[in-house]
Amino acid sequence: MQIIKCKDFFKIKTKNYTISLDCETPDADFNFLSHSHSDHLFKTKKQAIMSEETYELAKIRGYDYNLMTDIPSNISLINSGHMIGSKSLFIKEDKESLLFTGDFSINSRAFISGLKVKECNNLIIESTFGKPEFIFPDAATEVKKAKDFINDNLKKDYLTVLMGYPLGKMQEIMHYFKDNSSILHPEIEKYEKTLNKFGLCNGNNCKLNPDLLFCPSLNSKNEYFNRFKKTRGLKFAVFSGWNINPFYRKRFGADEGFTLSDHADFKELLSTVKKSKAENVYVHHGYSKEFKKFLRIEGINAIDL
Ligand SMILES: [Zn+2]
Ligand SMILES: [Zn+2]
Numbered sequence: 001m002q003i004i005k006c007k008d009f010f011k012i013k014t015k016n017y018t019i020s021l022d023c024e025t026p027d028a029d030f031n032f033l034s035h036s037h038s039d040h041l042f043k044t045k046k047q048a049i050m051s052e053e054t055y056e057l058a059k060i061r062g063y064d065y066n067l068m069t070d071i072p073s074n075i076s077l078i079n080s081g082h083m084i085g086s087k088s089l090f091i092k093e094d095k096e097s098l099l100f101t102g103d104f105s106i107n108s109r110a111f112i113s114g115l116k117v118k119e120c121n122n123l124i125i126e127s128t129f130g131k132p133e134f135i136f137p138d139a140a141t142e143v144k145k146a147k148d149f150i151n152d153n154l155k156k157d158y159l160t161v162l163m164g165y166p167l168g169k170m171q172e173i174m175h176y177f178k179d180n181s182s183i184l185h186p187e188i189e190k191y192e193k194t195l196n197k198f199g200l201c202n203g204n205n206c207k208l209n210p211d212l213l214f215c216p217s218l219n220s221k222n223e224y225f226n227r228f229k230k231t232r233g234l235k236f237a238v239f240s241g242w243n244i245n246p247f248y249r250k251r252f253g254a255d256e257g258f259t260l261s262d263h264a265d266f267k268e269l270l271s272t273v274k275k276s277k278a279e280n281v282y283v284h285h286g287y288s289k290e291f292k293k294f295l296r297i298e299g300i301n302a303i304d305l
Helices: 052-060 139-155 169-176 192-197 223-229 266-276 288-297
Strands: 002-006 009-013 018-021 030-032 047-049 075-079 087-093 096-100 122-126 159-163 182-184 212-215 234-239 256-258 280-284
Touching: 009 096, 009 280, 052 192, 122 266, 139 159, 139 169, 139 234, 139 256, 169 212, 223 234, 266 288, 280 288
Parallel strands: 018 030, 030 047, 096 122, 122 280, 159 212, 159 234, 182 212, 234 256
Antiparallel strands: 002 009, 009 018, 075 087, 087 096
Protein backbone atom coordinates (compact mmCIF):
# COMPACT_ATOMS: atom_id res chain seq x y z
CA MET A 1 0.00 0.00 0.00
CA GLN A 2 1.04 3.57 -0.62
CA ILE A 3 0.73 6.34 1.99
CA ILE A 4 0.34 9.83 0.54
CA LYS A 5 0.09 13.15 2.38
CA CYS A 6 -3.22 14.90 1.77
CA LYS A 7 -3.73 18.37 3.28
CA ASP A 8 -3.13 17.87 7.03
CA PHE A 9 -4.02 14.19 6.73
CA PHE A 10 -3.34 11.19 4.46
CA LYS A 11 -4.74 9.00 1.73
CA ILE A 12 -3.95 5.33 1.26
CA LYS A 13 -3.69 3.63 -2.11
CA THR A 14 -4.27 -0.10 -1.90
CA LYS A 15 -4.52 -2.60 -4.77
CA ASN A 16 -8.28 -2.22 -5.00
CA TYR A 17 -9.13 1.25 -3.75
CA THR A 18 -7.91 4.64 -2.58
CA ILE A 19 -9.24 5.80 0.78
CA SER A 20 -8.71 9.27 2.22
CA LEU A 21 -8.46 9.72 5.97
CA ASP A 22 -10.26 12.68 7.59
CA CYS A 23 -9.98 14.71 4.36
CA GLU A 24 -11.35 14.74 0.83
CA THR A 25 -9.26 14.22 -2.33
CA PRO A 26 -10.58 13.98 -5.89
CA ASP A 27 -8.96 10.59 -6.52
CA ALA A 28 -10.27 8.85 -3.39
CA ASP A 29 -12.87 6.13 -3.96
CA PHE A 30 -14.29 6.71 -0.51
CA ASN A 31 -13.43 8.43 2.77
CA PHE A 32 -12.88 7.59 6.39
CA LEU A 33 -14.01 9.95 9.16
CA SER A 34 -12.46 9.23 12.53
CA HIS A 35 -14.78 11.36 14.70
CA SER A 36 -17.12 14.34 14.82
CA HIS A 37 -14.80 17.18 15.90
CA SER A 38 -15.11 19.99 13.40
CA ASP A 39 -11.44 19.98 12.29
CA HIS A 40 -11.99 16.42 11.03
CA LEU A 41 -15.26 17.00 9.17
CA PHE A 42 -15.39 17.93 5.48
CA LYS A 43 -17.92 18.09 2.68
CA THR A 44 -18.07 15.10 0.35
CA LYS A 45 -20.66 13.36 -1.78
CA LYS A 46 -18.69 10.11 -1.79
CA GLN A 47 -19.40 7.20 0.47
CA ALA A 48 -17.76 7.49 3.86
CA ILE A 49 -16.83 5.02 6.58
CA MET A 50 -17.50 6.13 10.15
CA SER A 51 -19.28 5.01 13.30
CA GLU A 52 -23.01 5.52 13.63
CA GLU A 53 -22.34 7.99 16.47
CA THR A 54 -20.06 10.10 14.25
CA TYR A 55 -22.65 10.01 11.47
CA GLU A 56 -25.42 11.31 13.77
CA LEU A 57 -23.29 13.91 15.57
CA ALA A 58 -21.88 15.25 12.28
CA LYS A 59 -25.47 15.73 11.11
CA ILE A 60 -26.11 18.12 14.02
CA ARG A 61 -23.01 20.02 12.89
CA GLY A 62 -24.41 20.39 9.36
CA TYR A 63 -22.72 17.47 7.55
CA ASP A 64 -24.96 14.91 5.90
CA TYR A 65 -22.80 11.97 4.87
CA ASN A 66 -23.41 9.06 2.57
CA LEU A 67 -22.67 6.31 5.06
CA MET A 68 -20.84 3.32 3.55
CA THR A 69 -22.24 0.05 4.84
CA ASP A 70 -20.43 -2.56 2.70
CA ILE A 71 -16.97 -1.82 4.08
CA PRO A 72 -14.10 -3.69 2.31
CA SER A 73 -13.23 -6.82 4.27
CA ASN A 74 -9.60 -5.78 4.86
CA ILE A 75 -10.66 -2.66 6.79
CA SER A 76 -11.57 -2.68 10.46
CA LEU A 77 -12.54 0.09 12.87
CA ILE A 78 -11.40 0.08 16.48
CA ASN A 79 -12.22 2.42 19.37
CA SER A 80 -9.76 5.29 19.44
CA GLY A 81 -10.62 6.33 23.03
CA HIS A 82 -10.94 10.03 22.12
CA MET A 83 -14.70 10.72 22.38
CA ILE A 84 -18.06 9.05 21.79
CA GLY A 85 -17.99 7.24 18.44
CA SER A 86 -14.32 7.98 17.67
CA LYS A 87 -12.55 5.25 15.68
CA SER A 88 -9.07 4.33 14.54
CA LEU A 89 -8.70 2.55 11.19
CA PHE A 90 -6.80 -0.66 10.52
CA ILE A 91 -6.07 -1.92 6.99
CA LYS A 92 -4.49 -5.24 6.16
CA GLU A 93 -3.24 -6.09 2.68
CA ASP A 94 -1.20 -9.26 2.08
CA LYS A 95 1.67 -9.10 4.55
CA GLU A 96 1.34 -5.36 5.12
CA SER A 97 -0.80 -3.51 7.63
CA LEU A 98 -1.56 0.05 8.61
CA LEU A 99 -3.01 1.69 11.71
CA PHE A 100 -4.35 5.26 11.52
CA THR A 101 -4.98 6.35 15.10
CA GLY A 102 -6.96 9.54 14.41
CA ASP A 103 -7.24 11.61 17.59
CA PHE A 104 -6.77 9.02 20.31
CA SER A 105 -6.18 8.12 23.95
CA ILE A 106 -5.08 4.78 25.36
CA ASN A 107 -6.79 5.51 28.69
CA SER A 108 -10.25 4.15 29.36
CA ARG A 109 -12.25 6.77 31.24
CA ALA A 110 -15.90 7.58 32.02
CA PHE A 111 -17.84 5.65 29.30
CA ILE A 112 -14.92 5.63 26.80
CA SER A 113 -12.68 2.60 26.08
CA GLY A 114 -9.09 3.55 25.33
CA LEU A 115 -7.38 2.54 22.09
CA LYS A 116 -5.99 -1.01 22.18
CA VAL A 117 -2.89 -0.56 20.02
CA LYS A 118 -2.48 -3.15 17.24
CA GLU A 119 0.85 -4.23 15.83
CA CYS A 120 1.32 -2.94 12.28
CA ASN A 121 3.99 -2.15 9.66
CA ASN A 122 2.81 1.40 9.09
CA LEU A 123 1.56 3.66 11.84
CA ILE A 124 -0.04 7.06 11.25
CA ILE A 125 -0.21 8.78 14.62
CA GLU A 126 -1.42 12.22 15.75
CA SER A 127 0.99 14.21 17.94
CA THR A 128 -1.12 17.01 19.46
CA PHE A 129 0.92 16.72 22.68
CA GLY A 130 4.20 15.54 21.09
CA LYS A 131 6.57 17.32 23.50
CA PRO A 132 7.92 15.96 26.83
CA GLU A 133 6.43 18.88 28.77
CA PHE A 134 3.01 17.35 28.07
CA ILE A 135 2.86 14.56 30.62
CA PHE A 136 -0.54 14.63 32.28
CA PRO A 137 -1.56 13.78 35.83
CA ASP A 138 -3.80 10.78 36.45
CA ALA A 139 -7.41 11.54 35.41
CA ALA A 140 -8.92 10.13 38.63
CA THR A 141 -6.79 12.52 40.73
CA GLU A 142 -7.94 15.50 38.65
CA VAL A 143 -11.59 14.43 38.93
CA LYS A 144 -11.20 14.11 42.72
CA LYS A 145 -9.74 17.63 42.88
CA ALA A 146 -12.67 18.93 40.80
CA LYS A 147 -15.14 17.21 43.15
CA ASP A 148 -13.53 18.90 46.15
CA PHE A 149 -13.74 22.25 44.35
CA ILE A 150 -17.46 21.72 43.64
CA ASN A 151 -18.25 20.60 47.20
CA ASP A 152 -16.45 23.59 48.62
CA ASN A 153 -18.48 25.90 46.35
CA LEU A 154 -21.73 24.17 47.34
CA LYS A 155 -21.06 24.87 51.01
CA LYS A 156 -20.96 28.57 50.11
CA ASP A 157 -23.98 28.26 47.78
CA TYR A 158 -21.98 29.15 44.66
CA LEU A 159 -23.05 27.83 41.27
CA THR A 160 -20.02 26.01 39.76
CA VAL A 161 -19.54 26.53 36.03
CA LEU A 162 -17.68 23.60 34.42
CA MET A 163 -16.27 24.54 31.02
CA GLY A 164 -14.69 22.52 28.22
CA TYR A 165 -15.05 21.58 24.56
CA PRO A 166 -18.84 21.16 24.07
CA LEU A 167 -18.76 17.86 22.17
CA GLY A 168 -16.66 15.01 23.53
CA LYS A 169 -14.92 16.52 26.53
CA MET A 170 -18.09 17.96 28.06
CA GLN A 171 -19.99 14.63 28.00
CA GLU A 172 -17.07 13.02 29.81
CA ILE A 173 -17.16 15.75 32.49
CA MET A 174 -20.94 15.47 32.75
CA HIS A 175 -20.53 11.76 33.37
CA TYR A 176 -18.16 12.36 36.32
CA PHE A 177 -20.60 14.75 37.96
CA LYS A 178 -23.91 13.19 36.99
CA ASP A 179 -25.01 12.90 40.63
CA ASN A 180 -25.10 16.69 40.98
CA SER A 181 -28.09 18.71 39.78
CA SER A 182 -27.16 20.69 36.69
CA ILE A 183 -28.20 22.88 33.78
CA LEU A 184 -26.75 22.90 30.27
CA HIS A 185 -25.68 25.72 27.97
CA PRO A 186 -27.65 25.46 24.65
CA GLU A 187 -24.42 24.60 22.78
CA ILE A 188 -24.23 21.40 24.88
CA GLU A 189 -27.95 20.78 25.11
CA LYS A 190 -28.23 20.46 21.31
CA TYR A 191 -26.37 17.11 21.34
CA GLU A 192 -28.36 15.58 24.18
CA LYS A 193 -31.18 13.97 22.19
CA THR A 194 -28.77 12.16 19.87
CA LEU A 195 -26.45 11.17 22.71
CA ASN A 196 -29.39 9.74 24.67
CA LYS A 197 -30.08 7.50 21.66
CA PHE A 198 -26.63 6.00 22.20
CA GLY A 199 -27.28 5.40 25.87
CA LEU A 200 -25.61 8.53 27.21
CA CYS A 201 -27.81 10.23 29.73
CA ASN A 202 -25.98 13.13 31.26
CA GLY A 203 -27.51 16.49 32.11
CA ASN A 204 -30.58 16.48 34.34
CA ASN A 205 -31.52 20.04 33.45
CA CYS A 206 -32.57 21.15 36.89
CA LYS A 207 -33.75 24.74 36.57
CA LEU A 208 -34.18 25.28 40.31
CA ASN A 209 -30.99 26.10 42.21
CA PRO A 210 -28.70 23.61 40.40
CA ASP A 211 -25.21 22.69 41.67
CA LEU A 212 -23.55 22.91 38.25
CA LEU A 213 -23.70 24.67 34.91
CA PHE A 214 -22.08 22.78 32.02
CA CYS A 215 -20.77 25.23 29.47
CA PRO A 216 -18.40 25.63 26.49
CA SER A 217 -15.13 27.41 27.37
CA LEU A 218 -16.19 31.07 27.62
CA ASN A 219 -14.59 33.94 29.47
CA SER A 220 -16.08 34.22 32.96
CA LYS A 221 -16.99 37.83 32.09
CA ASN A 222 -19.11 36.73 29.12
CA GLU A 223 -22.58 38.29 29.25
CA TYR A 224 -24.18 34.83 29.08
CA PHE A 225 -23.40 34.47 32.79
CA ASN A 226 -25.14 37.72 33.82
CA ARG A 227 -28.54 36.03 34.24
CA PHE A 228 -27.04 33.64 36.82
CA LYS A 229 -24.97 36.29 38.57
CA LYS A 230 -28.19 38.15 39.47
CA THR A 231 -29.13 35.53 42.04
CA ARG A 232 -25.93 33.65 42.99
CA GLY A 233 -22.19 33.80 43.17
CA LEU A 234 -20.39 31.86 40.40
CA LYS A 235 -17.16 29.87 40.43
CA PHE A 236 -15.53 28.78 37.16
CA ALA A 237 -13.42 25.77 36.22
CA VAL A 238 -11.89 24.75 32.87
CA PHE A 239 -11.05 21.18 31.82
CA SER A 240 -8.41 20.56 29.16
CA GLY A 241 -5.05 18.93 28.51
CA TRP A 242 -3.77 22.44 27.79
CA ASN A 243 -4.42 23.27 31.43
CA ILE A 244 -0.96 21.77 32.10
CA ASN A 245 0.10 25.34 31.27
CA PRO A 246 -0.82 27.48 34.32
CA PHE A 247 -1.79 30.39 32.05
CA TYR A 248 -4.54 28.39 30.34
CA ARG A 249 -7.25 28.94 32.95
CA LYS A 250 -6.37 32.64 33.19
CA ARG A 251 -7.35 33.05 29.52
CA PHE A 252 -10.92 32.31 30.59
CA GLY A 253 -10.78 34.12 33.92
CA ALA A 254 -11.46 30.76 35.61
CA ASP A 255 -10.92 30.13 39.32
CA GLU A 256 -9.61 26.60 38.78
CA GLY A 257 -8.31 24.42 35.96
CA PHE A 258 -8.16 20.63 35.73
CA THR A 259 -5.86 18.78 33.35
CA LEU A 260 -8.15 16.25 31.69
CA SER A 261 -7.24 15.27 28.16
CA ASP A 262 -8.93 13.19 25.47
CA HIS A 263 -5.60 12.92 23.62
CA ALA A 264 -2.55 10.80 24.44
CA ASP A 265 0.13 12.68 26.34
CA PHE A 266 3.81 12.54 25.35
CA LYS A 267 4.52 9.32 27.28
CA GLU A 268 1.45 7.61 25.85
CA LEU A 269 2.37 8.68 22.30
CA LEU A 270 5.81 7.09 22.72
CA SER A 271 4.40 3.90 24.23
CA THR A 272 1.84 3.64 21.41
CA VAL A 273 4.58 3.82 18.79
CA LYS A 274 6.62 1.17 20.61
CA LYS A 275 3.63 -1.13 21.14
CA SER A 276 2.71 -0.96 17.45
CA LYS A 277 6.21 -2.21 16.49
CA ALA A 278 5.73 -0.21 13.27
CA GLU A 279 8.62 -0.08 10.81
CA ASN A 280 7.38 3.22 9.40
CA VAL A 281 5.84 5.94 11.53
CA TYR A 282 4.00 8.93 10.04
CA VAL A 283 3.32 11.77 12.46
CA HIS A 284 0.80 14.57 12.01
CA HIS A 285 -0.90 17.38 13.96
CA GLY A 286 0.43 19.47 16.84
CA TYR A 287 4.08 19.07 17.75
CA SER A 288 4.87 16.67 14.90
CA LYS A 289 8.38 18.01 14.17
CA GLU A 290 9.39 17.71 17.82
CA PHE A 291 7.84 14.27 18.20
CA LYS A 292 9.59 12.94 15.07
CA LYS A 293 12.89 14.14 16.52
CA PHE A 294 12.26 12.16 19.70
CA LEU A 295 11.25 9.06 17.76
CA ARG A 296 14.49 9.20 15.78
CA ILE A 297 16.52 9.42 19.01
CA GLU A 298 14.73 6.21 20.05
CA GLY A 299 15.84 4.60 16.78
CA ILE A 300 12.36 4.65 15.26
CA ASN A 301 11.89 5.30 11.55
CA ALA A 302 9.82 8.51 11.59
CA ILE A 303 9.05 9.43 8.00
CA ASP A 304 8.84 12.91 6.46
CA LEU A 305 6.29 13.23 3.64
ZN1 LIG B 1 -10.73 15.46 18.16
ZN1 LIG C 1 -8.33 16.79 16.10
